[in-house]
Each structure stands twice: as structure tokens, then as C-alpha cells.
Amino acid sequence: MNIPRRTLLSALIAAAGMSSIAPAAMAQPQNWPSKPVRLIVAYPPGGATDIQARIVGQRLSEKWKQPVIVENKPGGNTVIATEAVIKSPPDGHTLLLTAMPFMLNKFLMDKLPYEPLKDFVPVTPLTTISNVLVAAPTVGVKNVQELIAKAKASPGVISFASTGTATSTHLSGELFSSMADVKLMHVPYKGSAPAQQDLLAGRVDIMFDNGVLQQIKAGRVVPLAVTSPKRLPWLPNVPTVIEQGLPGYEASAWYGIFVPAGTPRDIVNQLASDITEVVRSPEVQPKWESIGATAGGGTPEEFARYLAQDTERWGKLIKERDIKY
DSSP: OOOOOOHHHHHHHHHHHHHHHHHHHSSOOOOOOOOEEEEEEESSSSHHHHHHHHHHHHHHHHHSSOOEEEEEEEGGGGGGHHHHEEEEESSSSSEEEETTHHHHHHOOOOSSOOHHHHEEEEEEEEEEOOOEEEGGGGGOOOOOHHHHHHHSSTTSSSEEEEEEEOOOOOOHHHHHHHHOOOOEEEEEEESSSHHHHHHTTTSOOEESSSHHHHHHHHTSSEEESSSSOOOOSSSSSBBBBBBOTTTOOOOEEEEEEEEEEOOHHHHHHHHHHHHHHHHHHHTHHHHHHHTTEOOOOOOHHHHHHHHHHHHHHHHHHHHHOOOOO
């Protein structure tokens, strides 16, 4: 089940470095953008997705000389935001910023009001972020092995918060449970901010999240492991899950931009080019580092290929764990 996602991402970024030049060389689509651009975010304010939206939105506003208006529409496991964008004209003035559940909902719901790659066109990924496994201090564990031992001693008692069903924070926990052969109690939230609030208050025990760097620095949570294959530069003293006895464990999240099907191809390509320029700009890199993110970017075709392989991997886990929304 372990597919080397870092290899996929490396290939995506490497290829994007060359092929994303092509859209930039094309003529700017005429009369676009001709009015404010709506950036619909599938998650609430305060989390990693919202932070990215505001970073990119501000830079694109400056570049396009048009306001980029960030609108948070959380709920329905990204479906509420998705439906809002489906109803928008396919003219490049309404963008969807979403994450993994957008592609995985088809495995979770009997009736889905959209088909990801039929009703939408993938534009480009903004970032990928590996998660950090953290515990509330009240849990009394300092590493993965202690957590596993405690979970095995009390099956189903230790709770783990997530930012929603089939998010990377949820699937990181399910993959961990499967590989460690433990039973954890999943508690889904509508975004990172409310989940973190309950973690800090001790109402849930642990969390796999990608927006806890400041909480770690402040000493409010105990970092147990990172879900990346190698240690993260901004958390060099936090070992990987792999190092602590689960070889092959790896989980991270992607965040990407989509537009409604029917959006003119020249606009899609220009969007990909402009967003790639923004997310890879030297001025933005410190902002990505502050939330533990790696810049994405690239062409629509590369993003589509990446999505296909990522969806296949996590879809298999969803079926094996019988995850439902």
C-alpha cells in the first residue's frame, strides 16, 4: 500500500519547473481578469488552507490589479464550497481552493453532487504539507512507542482529532492505526482551528495536523513524530513515524486550485502559470516554512496525474478501513 509520494511530488515539481514556463509564454487571455476574482475556500478561517488562500490571494491581487476575495465555505466535507463553485460561470473569476477530501468523497458518500474531474478542471497545487503527530500534555506520552503501548492497553479510549473525514489529518490517523494495529477513536471537526482548541483544552488526546508549529514552539502540545519520510528542517528534533518502528509510514496533504469545467483553456493555463510564479517566489517561501509547507505549482496536466495516483492510494485505505462520511 506504500507508494513513495515524495517521489511523485519530486517528479511533479521537477517537471513543473520546466513545463510551467509554457503557459507564461502564451499571450495573456484578453479581458481576464476583468472583475474581482472569488477564491472559495473549503475550510474555515484560521487553518492551513485559509492561511494559504490569503497569502496567494494577496499576491494575485497585486499581479492582476483586481481584488481576490477569499470566501470561506466550510462544511459537508468540502461539498458546500464545491457546490458554490459548480454554480459559478466558468470564466476564471471563481476559483476553488480545496484539499484531499474533494477527490476522496466518491469513496465516502453514496450520492455526491459532483464528479471531481468531470465537473472541475485541476489548475495547480499550492503546497503539500506533512503532518505532525502531537499529543495533549495530559495524555502522558512522549513518543510513538509509548502511544502505541497506551492505545493497546486501552483499545478505543485514546481519541484523535481531525479536520474532517478523509482529510490528511484523518487518513494519517487511520494509516497509523492500521500499521500499528491499534484502535483509536476518531473525532472529526470542521477545520484545524476548532480541532486544535479541543486538543489544547484536553478534550481530545492526539492529533495529526499540519498547522501546529506555533503550538509546538509555545510548548502547548507534545510533538511525537512527523509523518514525512525524513525529518522536517523546521522540526529537526522530532523523529519520523518510520524511525519509531513503523517502516513505510508516510502521509501528507495537498492543497490545490480547481475551476469549473468549461473554463477556457488559455485562462486555465494562465492561472497555473501565475499561481506557480506566486507560490515559488522567494518572498513567499518564509511564509510556507512558517506553516511547514512545501511549494507546489506546475501545469494542469501534471496536477491531474498527481491527483490520479494519490487518489488511488488513499481510496484503497478508505475501502480497507470501511471509512464512511
